[in-house]
Amino acid sequence: MGVGRLTTDWISLPLVALPIFSSLVLLAFVARLSPAAKEHIGGNIRLVSLVISLVMLALTTAMFIGANFIGDMHDWTGLNFSQLNYYERYDWIESLGIHWTVGMDALSFPMVWLTTFLLPITIVATWHEKNAATYFPLILLMGGALIGVFVSLDLFMFYVFWELTLIPMFFLILKWGGKDRKYASQKFFIYTFTASVIMLLGLVTVYFLQPEDLPHAGKWTGRTFDIPTLIAHAQSANASGEWFLGESLQKILFIMLMVGFLVKLPSVPFHTWLPDAHVQAPTGGSMLLAGVMLKMGAYGMFRLPLALFPHAAQHFQFWLLTFGMVSLVWGAVVCLGQTNLKKMVAYSSVSHMGVILIGIATMQPLGWAAALFMMFAHGIISPMLFAVCGAFKHHYHSMEIGAMRGMAKHSPWLATSMMFAWMASLGLPLLAGFVAELMMFLALWHFLSSEGWSVLWMVGPAFVLAVTAAYYLWSMQRTIFEGGDETQPPESLHGEAVPDISDAEKGAMLIMAAFTILFGVMPWIALDMMHDWTLDFFDAFLIPILTGGGQ
């Protein structure tokens, strides 16, 4: 027993139940108050939310440090699904084989840590949001639901949390959003809900295709929703070289599951909800949406279809690569045409999600590690991008790229933050984004040359490198540098004095920047466990298939 060894109950209670229930209690409490009283109590509610999120961050950080540096606690290497860390299971609906099962491995832990990291950052960065009494509990609820998605190891639970994330985000967009918030929130909800119900049917079909004698089965249906059991079963079927569930079924089910995850990711052509949602969402909503919610799609791919249906994944490799490439290129090209700062950032997210998809499509350990690291790095960088956009909106009341010029002289803090975030996102070496992109390039190159695919595939990423640099530099130059007649502030301020960002925002920016540098200089902190996880995964799932006479 090492110092501060964490027992098993440390996921369900503090990471899932605490944020969800405390936010519900806060919301129920606030709902009874008059508007004036709400206004009055807003600051306290914000403080409570911040404290709760900090407790969660402290806990996940302790888990990380304990796992890595205390040593005798746990070792991230050698992880597989039968050996999840911090594994908990309680009966939920026994007759159907539904359990409350949570656990973390090196796939989910970075995402959980990221969520707990972003919650306090989001709260601090949007310190002055209006209607604080309901806004901050919703952020907390969002965080709890997101962590629920990442830690759940039961299909039913996974789906419940998957859909639960929609509700706080819907309200965040609807109540704190921009002019077209009604359209955007509806589109966001319907788009992702449609995809997920198709996924649900796929999951139910998989459920009934299991044999009846697996462990943790419900006494009534004889099947289980338990993900590790399911995956272990699929793994043993796949290892014998046969398609798990048969070829035609596996292909159909793979497509059904991927529909849900590709829409969430999102990949072109399912991406159209994202720019609308982002542009209309409040800053805090955007930060969580881009930072963590998009990663749910990638996380889901790793957790379910890739583990269950590696044959089909390999069969559809070309399509995965195509989807990724098109997202990468299309997202970047569209960025060039944007005049709204936030919309541009939203499309750049589409482009970066393309990187993840390409990494997955390479079916190389390096590519998958790149995808995992991209999920993580983008989760730190994109909230910073949106925080900068939010600061423009909040202080200058405008996000039009051409509307403000020479801001560097008026508001040095904002300009510096913007410059840093933009550079991080375009992949400046020594910053976190660069590591992921470099790994993706190497993996793609290695894949193309070793599998004998055309090298022309490299044209896309190379082209995007140039385009990305172009739109980031161009937008930055037009916003903060060019045309600086310093006596002439932007018109949207109507002659008021030009402000700089508040101290709270400065703090949030600094922390995000610090971690971007940290993970850029020392990527191994997170990359090691991702790398180990990937290798284990390949040993367990893909090597038998890749060597078993693939393409």
Place this chain on the structure above:
Amino acid sequence: MSGHVSTVEPFSQGSDLITALAPEFVLIIGLFTLMIVPNMGDATFRIPLTQVRLPWFFGGKRRNLESDPRLPGLLATVFFSIAFLLCGVSFVNGMARTEIVTPGGTPMLKVDEFSRMFELIFFGALALASAASVNRFPATSRADRSPNGLYNNRRQIDFYILLITTGLGMSIVALAQDLFMLFIGLELASFSTYVLVAFIKESREGTEAGMKYFIVGSVASGVGLYGLSLLYLWSGSLQFADLSVAFAENGLEPLPLIALGLLLVGFGFKVSAAPFHFAAPDAYAGAAAPIAGVLATASKAMGVLGLLRILLVVASPEATDGSAVWLIALGVLSVITMTWGNLAALGSTNPKRMLAYSSVAHAGYMLAAITAIGALNWESGYVDSSNDAALAVVTALVFHLAVLVCFKLGAFLVLSLLEAEKGGHTLSSLGGLAKRDPFLAVAMFVFMMSLAGVPPLSGFVSKLLVIMGIVKVALLDVVATDLSFADIHWVWYLALLMVINSAISVFYYLRIGLVMYFHEPEEGRTGPLPAGRSVRFAIVLCVLTTVYFGVGAGQLIALCESAANALVGAW
């Protein structure tokens, strides 16, 4: 599988009959109480040829208690609640299955888990509806002793008497072991609801709704009755047991198939399946909101109950080929129903009509599940797994109907509070509800999300169970043979259409949320809605159960499973 069944003859063993049918007797007592209590006054009776006046409590000047306009509603609520609790209590320590038989020994009514579960649904819905009507029904205060005031007071009584007869009719449908008994119960319930729908006779919508509902309903009943008589002509008996034997032997003859089709029309109207749903939106829109809620929940449960009895017990699926005939018809019907309901709901701006169409869509989902049972393979070797699958589907259906009472009726109750200020007929009257009355807005949003099937609410679990039931049936053959997509039974596509349809439905459910949270209140509608304590209490109950049966669905599923066992085990 079937446990011990004791038999009771009416009139011979009085106390046994009363214990077996306790909830029904409670309702009958309630019926008489409602007739008597509000009519009690200080009237006296003079013995002829003398001056002696004996107190005779009927008529005369009412005291405060009896003239209170809320009294009938409260009485009805209490009696429905007692009946509900008695039904619930009968599940504790195992159900005493009892058959009420004729002196000749023919079973007429049967008390088992299945019928009691449906009675829970009926009485629960009716108790909530009568509680919700206490405050909102137009009534004058107790101080008003004018003829008009008293007249309104009397109408109150009629309203709740009709609610109780509805409940009695429904419980007969649940208990019936004979197609004729079933039809009597159905008609008793139907006629009560016809009047209830038209109860607001002062308004044009109320009269129109009542007329439409009555005409279409009586045509459907007539067609059903014709089918019933054809069945009798064919087999010479209307006992479920006899009919089931007859179907198993030669169910493919044209006469019983035609009869079955005609019966389908009769019950199709009750569950508001397309194309027999035309009266439903008008009836829902014109009726008082709690009554519309009863139509959408209890009345629909009654229709599904009839379909289950007729299609699953009578047209016994063990006749493998015979079932396929109605199977395809029903499958097509379910697809048309769910799609039509959803598309029509997309375009309706009256929230009550929208809920009516959503109810049509839900009927489609349930029909899809019933179709799936018909698709089961009853060849030897599959019987065990088919039995399991049938159990799964029936459980899903019962669960769906049970939780529907929580959120669909709840949505109507919210609308009923809006009706109190002459709103609730347009989407815009919901505008700004979040600011005016946050509690109602949250409740309505929970109900809408549950209807759309968003986890973790009970609507999601019910939809999941239905999908699971269908998929389980569709995959029975696949598991047995080698795995290939081509082996999946076509009912799997019903599940696919169902999920696509429920994705469409999100649009209009979400729109209600948008209007409540985004739109400004209409002019003249400011401030919180009328208090209506008992309605709000009912709404709170609905919200709590909606959430509870979603998060902790296990117990209700177990209850529904025992109910399904009682039906499926009867095969």
